[in-house]
Amino acid sequence: MNASTGHAMFGETPPVRRKLRQEALAQWVFGAMAAAMIVPLLLIVGYLVVRAAPSLNLEFLLEVPKRGMTEGGIWPAFVGTLYLVFLSLAFSAPIGILAAVYLNEYARDNWFNRVINLAVINLAGVPSIVHALFGLGAFVYAARFGYSIISASLTLAIMTLPVIIAATREALASVPRSFREACWNVGATRWQTIWAVVLPNSISGILTGIILEVSRAAGETAPVMFTGVVFFKAVERGDLFPYYLNEQCMALSMHLYTISTQVPGVKESIPFATAIVLLALVLMVNAAAISLRVYLRSRKKW
Amino acid sequence: MTEPNSATPAPPAFAVRAAKRAAWAVVGEKILEALVYLCGFSAIVFVLGIFLFVFKEAFPILANDNFSLTQFLFSPEWYPTSEVNKRYGVFAMIAGTCSVTVLAMVIAVPFGLGAAIYISEFCGHKTREILKIVIEFLAAVPSVVWGFIGLTVMSRLIVQYTGAPVGVNMLNGGIILALMCVPIIVSISEDALKAVPDSYREAAIALGVTRWQLVWRVLLPAAKNGLLAAVLLGVGRGVGETMAVLMATGHAVHIPNSVFDSVRTLTANIASELGEAPAGSDHYRVLFLIGVLLFTLTFAVNLIADTIVRGIRRK
Numbered sequence: 001m002n003a004s005t006g007h008a009m010f011g012e013t014p015p016v017r018r019k020l021r022q023e024a025l026a027q028w029v030f031g032a033m034a035a036a037m038i039v040p041l042l043l044i045v046g047y048l049v050v051r052a053a054p055s056l057n058l059e060f061l062l063e064v065p066k067r068g069m070t071e072g073g074i075w076p077a078f079v080g081t082l083y084l085v086f087l088s089l090a091f092s093a094p095i096g097i098l099a100a101v102y103l104n105e106y107a108r109d110n111w112f113n114r115v116i117n118l119a120v121i122n123l124a125g126v127p128s129i130v131h132a133l134f135g136l137g138a139f140v141y142a143a144r145f146g147y148s149i150i151s152a153s154l155t156l157a158i159m160t161l162p163v164i165i166a167a168t169r170e171a172l173a174s175v176p177r178s179f180r181e182a183c184w185n186v187g188a189t190r191w192q193t194i195w196a197v198v199l200p201n202s203i204s205g206i207l208t209g210i211i212l213e214v215s216r217a218a219g220e221t222a223p224v225m226f227t228g229v230v231f232f233k234a235v236e237r238g239d240l241f242p243y244y245l246n247e248q249c250m251a252l253s254m255h256l257y258t259i260s261t262q263v264p265g266v267k268e269s270i271p272f273a274t275a276i277v278l279l280a281l282v283l284m285v286n287a288a289a290i291s292l293r294v295y296l297r298s299r300k301k302w
Numbered sequence: 303m304t305e306p307n308s309a310t311p312a313p314p315a316f317a318v319r320a321a322k323r324a325a326w327a328v329v330g331e332k333i334l335e336a337l338v339y340l341c342g343f344s345a346i347v348f349v350l351g352i353f354l355f356v357f358k359e360a361f362p363i364l365a366n367d368n369f370s371l372t373q374f375l376f377s378p379e380w381y382p383t384s385e386v387n388k389r390y391g392v393f394a395m396i397a398g399t400c401s402v403t404v405l406a407m408v409i410a411v412p413f414g415l416g417a418a419i420y421i422s423e424f425c426g427h428k429t430r431e432i433l434k435i436v437i438e439f440l441a442a443v444p445s446v447v448w449g450f451i452g453l454t455v456m457s458r459l460i461v462q463y464t465g466a467p468v469g470v471n472m473l474n475g476g477i478i479l480a481l482m483c484v485p486i487i488v489s490i491s492e493d494a495l496k497a498v499p500d501s502y503r504e505a506a507i508a509l510g511v512t513r514w515q516l517v518w519r520v521l522l523p524a525a526k527n528g529l530l531a532a533v534l535l536g537v538g539r540g541v542g543e544t545m546a547v548l549m550a551t552g553h554a555v556h557i558p559n560s561v562f563d564s565v566r567t568l569t570a571n572i573a574s575e576l577g578e579a580p581a582g583s584d585h586y587r588v589l590f591l592i593g594v595l596l597f598t599l600t601f602a603v604n605l606i607a608d609t610i611v612r613g614i615r616r617k
Binding site: 019020022023025026027029030031033034036037038040041044047048051094095096098099101102103105106107115116118119120121122123125126127128129130131132133134136137138141142158161162165189190191192215216218219220221222225226253254256257260261271272275278279282283286287290 | 572
């Protein structure tokens, strides 16, 4: 700029300017790449909401599907999803939390525990449809639970186990070792330390894991579609307990798949509204987990 | 539980404590610890159980004389319900799975890495937190909703802008799968970039590099193993994804010639035909055999990715 003045030495020379241009360009390009993930998502969700608008009301949630699922609401599917989520949680939460306690508090670094770690990672990586095959072979046929809510939620529970294990482990690992040492030094046993010090200090992290499990279980389709979820089941409008546990049920995710691909002549806004309800359910649950985590981090004592 | 009571006088410390713990507390603790060990081992039991049960259902077909494994793997002819000549060749579906996954990675890897670099190196603290939350939301969208988006939104866009005859095709599946794989690629790559020691950054900045030069010459080479692991985990996710590709790829069994061809993936094939295959039939067993194939494939991919990540952590 002012090449002739005294402080030209520290001014912008052409190479410096080129460097700055390069820098600005890089920042802009990477920013655009980050934005490229977010903008389409917002546009798509906005589009879904607009298309769903004619059906989005409380009546849609509480009503049962009518006329061969071409009209009406989603109540049986909604309740079915709640059944599956809570039952799978009842299986996977205790096992997952105790498994994480083992991995973080008891396991030494030897080959056996490395195999366990590997198993957890692979459990998370197994395709959902293979979980479905397993559920069909193990629970429906071998254990003779038949096509039922029990089989479906057990399959879901095993599939979502790694979510809880990972979150709980992280929560346990964030409790400082000095807390444990203080407790051991007053003569507490290993389990007393875990019960009185480690678990209370990591309860919110564990809760986050449980919430994430709920979100994951609510959205899964493939593992439940061959183990206990059906296309249609007649249910009373607004009935809170319509299913027995040895029966099949409907589920939101499966219902969305069915009405958008298998049933002709569905009223146009209904699949969109179903997608929005499912999406809203999952995202709200996730938002709860995230806000819990943010709140937690803000008041951490150590 | 049984806290040692500090109010009592306690001359010989060990004896008092041992006496104070009730027998049920000691036994209860042993039982609980046994339970903890049992749950800890459960992950292995489940993984082995998955393999064994899926393999058990598939095994009789391998022993069948009419069935050849080479034909299964390398023949593109899939006619499981033919009256006279049933043929079980999954090569077209292997090609479908590979092509959709590769296409998804071609889209997802540059964007995922770019976003990870932006998050870890270029943006401020607040933007970073917001972006990470958005990515978490992106990861939480259920696969059936992605499939629905592919079926309704994306297929219309594809027909409109490319003039393809059908909107549900390989391109559609690839884009949807890319959107699903991006979150995992971003979060693992960001971890990898964060794991590069700060001294590398400081040394580079002291030499007067721009942030672009820092990323290109220092961070990417230093973090390349972690980035590779991120891509592999993305591949694992892509290969295993079911509902989204079932709804978005158009479901035609043939080896694709262009990105506008409809394809069928291994996962989608199981999902669409398992309901119709009678339990115990050859068709049913072949579907389980595809399950064994998928399990092995994703197991290998995850194993490699994990070995790489572990190697980084040790450093």
